[in-house]
Amino acid sequence: MNNYEFLLQDLTKIKGVGEKTSQILKRKKINNLFDLLFRLPKSYTDRSEKLKIKELQIGKILTINVVVKKYNFPRIRNLPNKVICEDETGVIDCVFFNSYEGYIRKILPLNENVTISGKINYFKKRYQITNPTYVSKESSLIEKVHNKYSLTEGISEKTYNKIINQILKNLPNLNEWLNPFILNKFGNESWKDSIIKLHDPKNIGNFKSNFYKRLVFDEILASFLVFSEIRKSIKKNKKKSKKFTNNNFLKVKNKIDFDLTKDQKNVLNEINSDLASQSKMFRILQGDVGSGKTIVALISALNVIESGYQVALMVPTGILVNQHYLLAKKIFPKNIKINLITSKTDLKTKKEIQENIKNCKLDILFGTHSLFQKNMNFGKLGYIIIDEQHKFGVKQRKALSDKGGINCDVLLMSATPIPRTLTMTIYGDMDLSVIKEKPTARKDVTTYSKIDSKINDVINFVKKEIQKNNQIFWVCPLIEESKKLDHQSVIKKYEFLNKLFPGEVTIIHGNIESNEKEKVLEKFLQKKYKILVSTTIIEVGIDFPNANVIVIENANKFGLSQLHQLRGRVGRGEKQATCILMFKSNLSENARKRINILKKSNDGFFISEEDMKLRGFGDLLGFKQSGIKNFRLADPIQNQDLFLLAENEIKRIEKEEKNLMKYKSLIKLYDQAEIINDLV
């Protein structure tokens, strides 16, 4: 057995851990010895202070050495068993509720010396300890500091400490994987010493010390190494490079009335050189809502088509795919053969498309998920573009990149601006392109906050906007406790507004099925209604150029980034857009901070950075739920410096170290996912 393999053993390998305890721990995702080591002690109880009975203080947790003198087992229900003990200075009662006589006789044998620790009470003029957790003839086992972990029901503190201490005692020496220059930054703390210190009660909360930072760094490095290996495996096989003229931008230029921004041009260049290279592109394009990702994607698609390949462009919803399709029809040269496929496409058309895609009679196909159904066989697929994704995990992305075959490049686009350390954490397997600046033609959305009692002001504002022929989104948040209530509150708001603006209001909410939802949105797009009342489900990415007001109720229920995303649904046209955040009562300190950030800035990256500081990265846009990455210790906000250090170290490793055997134990321990099995 390799040293590290010891740590990956099942917990039942530990003395005193049976199937039952192991199952309880597994439910908490503690599957082996290694996992257990990263559950940190939360606090501790110092039981090292030993006193004589005479000196005991009521209410304190103390330890005493006594002789067992007498049993008192009343054998009447509800009356506790009692054991009378003494030392040369006094008498104390040990009181046991719900304990068997036999057990008590065993741990407290008559006339023997025992050490007892517990909280000291005083009852009927006598000291007493109730249900003492720590009783032993071996006083050294008790007279020390005992760690407290957040425990699962069914495992006592005593048992847990016993398990942990056993593992710590047998901790193997692992070959050092950090290079000396890095190790030196952490005071040359070895992994083993660091783990021992991690469980030393006096180090609780000591997040800035060398041993802790070393362990955080190990974790980040392991995760980056895996990403690095995935990237390498994607780039390993040489593809046919794509050949095109770069004329395609000029071809579409006269069909759009703007020039590309500097960022758009840069990103397009990055993509083009990937397409023209011999390595498969596996790239994520990040850009705030409205930063103009679509046009970049479409121009690069034209390049791929020119080089003789087909393109698949996938989007999450029917309406969005329709918008992209119409845009392409408008700006692409007439000889390009375009089609789209959604859940609404009838069977006959579907069959036709399948034929044409197989025989290369189609150049580009737009679609929702149906795009990658089984019987959709592309004759010569060279490029997959996926718009508005942030829910794919690493494995799904890898599968996607494999799907198109070796000559197929992949571009994902995300409108979720996130801080860089988080991008590194989530998309580390991909190359990154970023559009930071927005087209100058776009005006910032003006943001106001209003308390609910001022709703008349809001209504008057809305009235004026409607007179100017503008459209309004009215968002009611999800009330998580009850779907029903949620539904009711949206309907109530709809009825309220519809009384004020008869026939001008429409509604979508979670209980409406998606086909119906699309119909409503379609009608709203065609300006058949002035106000759309909805829960948060107005989709990312859809262009509603005529909507320029968004009212968000109960705004304190949303995180900053979510509010920014919602706000991004307006301001996509020429007109000045407004966002009104409504609150039930006066703002809390934290809410006030968030509002000010939103009023001050329209920059999604800045806002997400601030959001992460206020909320912690796990909560940011539900990344926790998505299960994308769960670090044991590392935190992309608190440990930014270590993320950057790891990024540099990875670059060095990629350049200098051909053999990764040195990192095998690191990777195997920290990243137990299957994905690495074929890597190291």
Ligand code: ADP
């Ligand atoms: P997103 O990045 O959110 O997908 P879109 O691609 O939908 O953004 O672009 C939003 C709007 O901005 C579209 O109406 C698009 O035509 C317009 N647009 C894109 N690039 C520019 C530009 N360089 N100058 C002006 N308007 C632009």
Ligand code: MG
């Ligand atoms: Mg978009």
